[in-house]
Amino acid sequence: MDSKTVFLLRNEAKDLSGVEKLNKLNNALSISRQLYLEDSSDEWLLKAFAWVLLDLCKYYIAGNNLNQAEVCFKELNTIDFQGYKDEIIENQKKFLRPKIDPIYSEVQQADGLSKNGKHKEALAIFKTLISQNRLTELHHEPYCWVIYRYIKAEESNLSSVEVRTFLRDYMNLKNERPSMLHSMILNFALNYSKTHGDFKFYNFFLLWNPDNLRYEDLHDGHKEGKSIPSLISRICREFVNTNTEFEIEDFLNKIDLDKETIVDFFRETYFWNIFNTHKENRFANLWNLFVEYNTNYSKHGQSKWHSEILNLAERFMKESDEERFLNFFKNWNPENLRSDDWKETKKHENTYKPLATKAIKKAFEILKTQTSEQDLFWLIQPYDTAIKLFPDDEWLLREKALLHFKNNELELAIKIYKQLVLELANKHYIWQEFSACITLDNSLKIGMLSKALSLEKNEDFLGDIHLDLANVLIDENLLKNAQVELEAYKKHREIKCWKLSSNFEELYQKANVVKQDLRDNRELYKKYIPLAENFAYADFDWTEVVLFDKWKDEKGKERLMFTDGKTIDFSISVNRFKILKQYEIGQVFRFKLYKQEIKKEIPSQYSWMGSVITTEYKYFPLLAEKSEKATWSILDDTYAVVDYYNKENNLIHAITFDNKKIFFQQLENQLQIGDFVTSKFFLRNKKGEIKTEIKQVQKVQKDEVISKFKSQIAIVDGVNQEKQLFHFVINSKLQGIVKYSETTYRPHEGDFVRLNFVTKLVKNNNIKITVLKLELTDEVNLNLRKEVSGLLYVKFKNNNSMFDDFDEERKLNENDFDQNGKLIVKKVIPDFGFIGDNYVPKYLLEKNKIVHDCNVKAIAIFTGDKWKIIDVFKMD
Incomplete structure (x- = not known):
């Protein structure tokens, strides 16, 4: 079904009359209503809906059923054409209005008078209509406007009873709600209540019904670049300023806005009331406001304005009023601290500590001076958060330890102090506080206090420690030692002209029952301090x-x-x-x-x-x-071979078994290149570079230490008889030469040898190998030598044919070779060959009498960057 269906039903109704016509039009109305609910943006659908209602209005007018015609006309006026107006439909409405509404002209007259400021005349017309029982719901909307304009204009001339009567009359009418007019009535009532205490705005607001608040009422507006506070925010502000009693949860549930936003309207008002009250120095009211705020709003969780009020409390509660902050912060609930409260803030190029840190530290400073027992879990929790966020602040850790102590959680406090004495081991107050956690071991407590006294030389800070130590010493019947501490305390207080502590005399009387023969407590400290240290660092x-x-x-x-x-x-x-x-x-x-x-x-x-x-x-x-161990003995041994002797500086350069360079002064027995030494070594960081240093250098025989040096299998990949040396390969990066003068071995190409060697970096980051020991071996490294097989393709230089001097069909025989196996005719010998990608040199072809392509087996060795064929065998 669509708008065409509606127009079709209208056309069918034209040819009908009576009940049949009415049924057809009602059917079209039902369809158009449903379509309108599903999509109110279709222009043709809006027209179809309007024309059905116009037809019904005409039908009821013809039957003199004006009440039903009025119902249809009222629904017609609710159609939202979204800014578009159909002139024909509008003219039809103007034509039908007077026929449906017999008092239309009178209402229009009253509306015109009201708009022109003649409010009483306008009201008189409506009162006449009401008295004649002629005012219908169709006229409630214009009547509401007349009431609003009248009370708005005449507010100062009307009594409170008269205003409330007009508002009552308005509320009994049935105009469109929600609507702009309905919101304007609420705004009027809000402003009126500010100057008329007998007007109960909250009761009126409930009667007005919070469900009628529009989007515009719930959000700030803007005019000429300025922000205009929303109606709901001003309502909340008034509730606070008038101390309106209401159930806030019920109120929050009535407003179509998230609860945090609404609660912040109340909180913001409290913020400015607190701020201005402080500015005016009305301190009695100020403290009441803080208490009142917490009572009503701390339970509603975290928010920006909740944190802003905490910030005011931290600033305003100071000096003689500082203790107020403790209860305020506890009731404010530290669980409401936001992530932003843990961040530093910047203002005018100044950086300020996080609000959360300032708050917990302020609460701690207040608690520190109190002796009353209370559960401090509420403050310990945010300290856990602070320590995670600022792990380098040992003062946070210290304060948390003291909180655990005051909370009688001694094991937790001890655990923290064991951390604190790691980095603050030389701070006397840490050991003093640590000692307070020790309640069952007086010897350990004596050690802690003795440690504190040994660390601090300024007697100004040691008075309480002397008294605490004296008290424990008396308990342990170490009265002479207690006298030493008390005398030290008394002497310094007298020098400074300070009062003696209230419990000094009591302690002095207990200790002064034995004859004193001690000058100091050095031996006591020496005995007990290790107990404290061993306990603190037991882990x-x-x-x-x-x-x-x-x-x-x-x-x-x-x-x-x-x-x-x-x-x-x-x-x-x-x-x-x-x-x-x-x-x-x-x-x-x-x-x-x-x-x-x-x-x-x-x-x-x-x-x-x-x-x-x-x-x-x-x-x-x-x-x-x-330790009783010999000097240098715990260092590991290293072994090295002398690589170079700097005669000018008398300095030996050597390479260790793990290829580290070391330097040391020439020994008395005059080391030579190639000599072996052993020593103790350690690694030293010099300006970011790790270097090996050695001590206790001694010359040793090669056979004693050669097994310590790296050993690898290498393959001989080249022998140069002319230069009297051979070349070996360990892998692609490690290869080198050995001169005949350095060994008695004379290996052949393809032989495996086992090497002991050291390496060092030379120019261009090349690696030089110094061979310390070499021996032939039967061990095989398949990564260095392999067997290949396949078809050998022979090649000739300059594309010469194999049989340049022979008949192409002629076969070689024994007569073509001399007694040494060489071809008599040289041109038949190929110049080189390939087995796959492996190159075969001419001498191997000649050695094996290979003159044409054939299947072969071959031995290949690795030369460091490629494979080299060193022998070939023809396959039958």
Whole structure:
């Protein structure tokens, strides 16, 4: 069915009358309605729908059924022609209107008066029509407009009761809703309520029905480049400003807009109210606003304005009001922190810390001073997030440890402090805080506090530590040691003219019951500090290293360099550990080491390739002790052959068994090129380049160490008797020569030999092989020698024929060869041949008396870049 069906039914109805005509038109109306619902953009469908309704209006007018005609006419006016107007249809509507609506002219008169500002006259006409019971629903729309224009114009002259009466009258009418007029009535009521407290806007809004809010009411508008706040946002603002009591969840469900957006209308209003209240220094109201806000809106999750209000709280709650922030932040709920709250912000070229970080740190600083017990899980959770986002901020880790401590989660706190003492091992306050987590082991606690005292020399920071240590020492009946700590505390406080702590006197009385004969607690510290260190670093294994160098830094302080010979090297001050006061180069020590991963971003040579992330490792010594092992003994052995002697510098150049270059001073026994040595070695990083250094060099006999050097099978691919040498190949990259003067072996082409050798790079990155030992072998490397078979094609230079001096049909016989097997007639000998891609030289053809194409077997050897035939056998 389409618009043609509707027009067809209309044409059929023209020839009918009575009930038959009405049924036909109602059938056409039903079809057109359904089509209109499915597609309201079809121009012909709109026309068909309109003409059916016009026909029905005429039918009912003819039967004097004006009420039904009015119903059809009203539906006709609801058709949305989407800006298009059919002049014929419009003229038909104008023609029928007076026939259907007997009071049309009166209504038009009232509408005209209203538009021209004569509101009372317009209202009088409608009141007359109402009193005569002549006003129908068809006239409710213009009457609503008259009411709106009147109360809008006369608002200041009307009493509150009169305005509410007109609004009541409007709400009882049945005009189009939603519509622009309906929204304008709501906007009027909103503005009216701001100056009339007795007008309950929220009740009116429910009566008005939030379902009637249009798209334009729910979204900001724009005029002359300026943004105009949406109607719904202004309604929400008014609810806040008037402290309207309502069920917000119910309200949110009534508005066709996402809940976060609506809640933010309320939150934004609170933000500006809080901001302006602070600006006006109305602090009592300010704190109430913060509490009120949290009570009503913190449960609605995260949003921009929720975070903005937290930002105000962090800024405004300070000094004497700072403690207010703790409860506010807890009720605000840190789970509502957004990802943007964890990012730094920039404003006017200044960079500011993330809101989330400022908030949790502020809450921590407040909690740190409180002694009351409470569940701190709500604050520990965002610290977990902070540590993941900012892993290099050890202060976040420290604060989380203290929170666990205050939350009585001692094992978790201890676990964190074991991390903290890796990089902050020289900070006294870390050991002091660590000690507080130790509640069941007084010896360990004494060690922790002793460690803290040993690290900090400024007595200004040590008062509490002296008292804490004295308290534990008294518990352990170490009263003399406790007296030492208390006297140190008292002496410094007196020098500074500071008050003594309230519990000092109590501790002093307990300790001062024995005669004092100790001057200090050095021996105590020496005994107990290792307990603390071993506990803190119990998870680390001991690593043996060698002291291999020393130097003075730019401040003139002596530093020592250690290595394990392979991957670990580090330097520390000679004062880092007491056992380093006396040392010798090569001495072996044992360290507990913390391995820190350091990632570096290296820009690429080309911007489009981005950056490359590299990982390096740095080692921090935690504990140290001497080893009884001999100097240099933990280093691996290496073996080398002397390659060159620099007489000018008296320096030996050698190549190790794993082809590393090493340099060392000539030995007293005068090493020669080709001599072998053994030594201890380690790898050293010098300005990013890894170099091999050796110690304890000793000359050794070749037979003692030759097995340590690389061994490979090679094939002899060429022998030069004239130059007294032969050439060998190991693979495509490794090949070389051996002079007869360097060996007693005289191998033949195709022989396999086993080589011990070293290599080094020479000019143009070529590899030079130095053979240390050579011997013939029965071992075979099939990658270097193989057997091939197939048809051998013989070739002649200059395209000479094989039988230039013979009858072409003549066959060779024994008489054609001399006693040595050579052809008497030289021109019959081919110059070369091929087996597949393998070249066969002339001497092999001559040796095997091959003068024409034939099937053969051959031996081929690899020469480094190609295969070479070294022998051929004819096949029968």
